[in-house]
Amino acid sequence: MGSFKQALLLKGEEEMPYFYFLSKTSVIGGKTYSKMQEFYASPREFYEASLDDMKKTKVFTNNQLKLIGECRERIDINREYKEALNQGIRMIPIDSEEYPRKLRYIKDAPPIVFVKGELMSKHAPTVSIIGARECSVYGANVAKRLGELFAEAGIAVISGMARGVDSIAQKAVIESGGYSLALLGGGVDVIYPKESATLYYKLLKNGGVMSEHAPGTMPRGQFFAMRNRLISGLSDVVCVVEAKAQSGTLITVDSALEQGREVYAVPGRITDITSFGTNELIRQGAGIISDLDGFVNDFVNEYSFAMASDAPTDLAKEKAPARDFLTDNEKLALKGADEDSFTADILSYKTKLPAFELLGICVSLCEKGIFKSVGAGRFVLSDKGMNLQSAI
Structure with a gap:
C-alpha cells in the first residue's frame, strides 16, 4: 500500500x-x-x-x-x-475507492480528478462518441441518433462537450434520459466553449463533468490533448463519427489504441473532408459502424454482464471461481497481464512460458471473458479479468 x-x-x-x-x-x-x-x-x-x-x-x-x-x-x-x-466539486485522489476503475489502469493516470455532478458506476459499460467540431449535417444526425440509442440502452456516454459531434451526442443522451460525462480541458467550474453552457448545466443535473485540473484552471491547447487520453481511458469502446485527416479526434484514437480500447468509425463520402479521417481509420482496421441499431445492440450484448450487476464484483466471490476454472498456467498469464495492452511475447518474458503456448492461453482467457483481443496479436484485461487478477 x-x-x-x-x-x-x-x-x-x-x-x-x-x-x-x-x-x-x-x-x-x-x-x-x-x-x-x-x-x-x-x-x-x-x-x-x-x-x-x-x-x-x-x-x-x-x-x-x-x-x-x-x-x-x-x-x-x-x-x-x-x-x-x-460549489459541489468533489476531489478524488487515485488512492480513493471512488476513483474510476477504468481510469486507474491507464498509462499516466491522473493522480487526482475533480468531478461536478455524478459519476457512473465503476463497472458500468461506457462508450465515447467523438468527432469533428465542424461536422456535416450527416455527422450531426449520426451523432444525435447514436446518443439517443445508447441512452435508451442505458449505456453511459463519454465525450468532451466540444462543439459539433461531442456536444450533439451528449445533448441527445441527456434529452433521451440517459447519462453522460464530459471531460474538460480546464477546471470543472470553467465552462468551455461558452456555447456549451446549456449542455454543461444539463450534465450537472443528469450526468457529470470531470477534469484532472484544479478548479479555476483556464483551458489551454495542451490540456485538450491531455484530456483525450481520459476520454478513451474511461471508455470500453470509442466511436468516431467524423474526423478530418489531421484532427484532434485522432489523438483520442491513438490513446484508445495504446490503452487497448476498441475503436469504431462511421464511414462517409470519400469527397467529404470530415470523412477523410474516419475512412482512413476503417482502412487501417477500425471497426465499421454501418448499422446504428445493430451496433448498439451488439455493444449491449457484449457488455451485458456489466450491465446486469452495475456494481463491482465482490472479490471474495471471485476467488472461488478463479481457483475453480483457471489452470495454473492461465493464472500465471493473468498475473503477468499489464494494465495496458500486451502480447503473448510480453507474457512469455514475464512468466517464462513459451510464447506459442501463451497465445493459446490468451485465446482461452478471451473465451472465458477474462482477456479481450484488440487485434494485431494484442490483448487487454476485461473488467472481469481485473477483478480476478486482484483476487488470485
Whole structure:
C-alpha cells in the first residue's frame, strides 16, 4: 500500500486539503506522485517540507520547486478546498475507492480528478462518441441518433462537450434520459466553449463533468490533448463519427489504441473532408459502424454482464471461481497481464512460458471473458479479468 493511500485511509478528510495542494501546483503527474511517496508519508508532510528538503529528493526540477513554493505562498489551501466543496466539486485522489476503475489502469493516470455532478458506476459499460467540431449535417444526425440509442440502452456516454459531434451526442443522451460525462480541458467550474453552457448545466443535473485540473484552471491547447487520453481511458469502446485527416479526434484514437480500447468509425463520402479521417481509420482496421441499431445492440450484448450487476464484483466471490476454472498456467498469464495492452511475447518474458503456448492461453482467457483481443496479436484485461487478477 502506498503511503498516501494509507494517509487517506487513516486521516480521511483531514488530509484532503493537502491532496488539493498537490493538484494546484500543476507540476505533479502520475510518475512524480508515485516517486514522492518514497520520501513523504502523506501529502501534508510534503506540504510542510522545506524546498531544500524537496530538492534533496531529486524528484523535482528547480523550476518545479519554484512553482511549488509560489503556490504554497499564494493560496490558502483550506479555504480554497472548502470553496470547491461548497460549489459541489468533489476531489478524488487515485488512492480513493471512488476513483474510476477504468481510469486507474491507464498509462499516466491522473493522480487526482475533480468531478461536478455524478459519476457512473465503476463497472458500468461506457462508450465515447467523438468527432469533428465542424461536422456535416450527416455527422450531426449520426451523432444525435447514436446518443439517443445508447441512452435508451442505458449505456453511459463519454465525450468532451466540444462543439459539433461531442456536444450533439451528449445533448441527445441527456434529452433521451440517459447519462453522460464530459471531460474538460480546464477546471470543472470553467465552462468551455461558452456555447456549451446549456449542455454543461444539463450534465450537472443528469450526468457529470470531470477534469484532472484544479478548479479555476483556464483551458489551454495542451490540456485538450491531455484530456483525450481520459476520454478513451474511461471508455470500453470509442466511436468516431467524423474526423478530418489531421484532427484532434485522432489523438483520442491513438490513446484508445495504446490503452487497448476498441475503436469504431462511421464511414462517409470519400469527397467529404470530415470523412477523410474516419475512412482512413476503417482502412487501417477500425471497426465499421454501418448499422446504428445493430451496433448498439451488439455493444449491449457484449457488455451485458456489466450491465446486469452495475456494481463491482465482490472479490471474495471471485476467488472461488478463479481457483475453480483457471489452470495454473492461465493464472500465471493473468498475473503477468499489464494494465495496458500486451502480447503473448510480453507474457512469455514475464512468466517464462513459451510464447506459442501463451497465445493459446490468451485465446482461452478471451473465451472465458477474462482477456479481450484488440487485434494485431494484442490483448487487454476485461473488467472481469481485473477483478480476478486482484483476487488470485
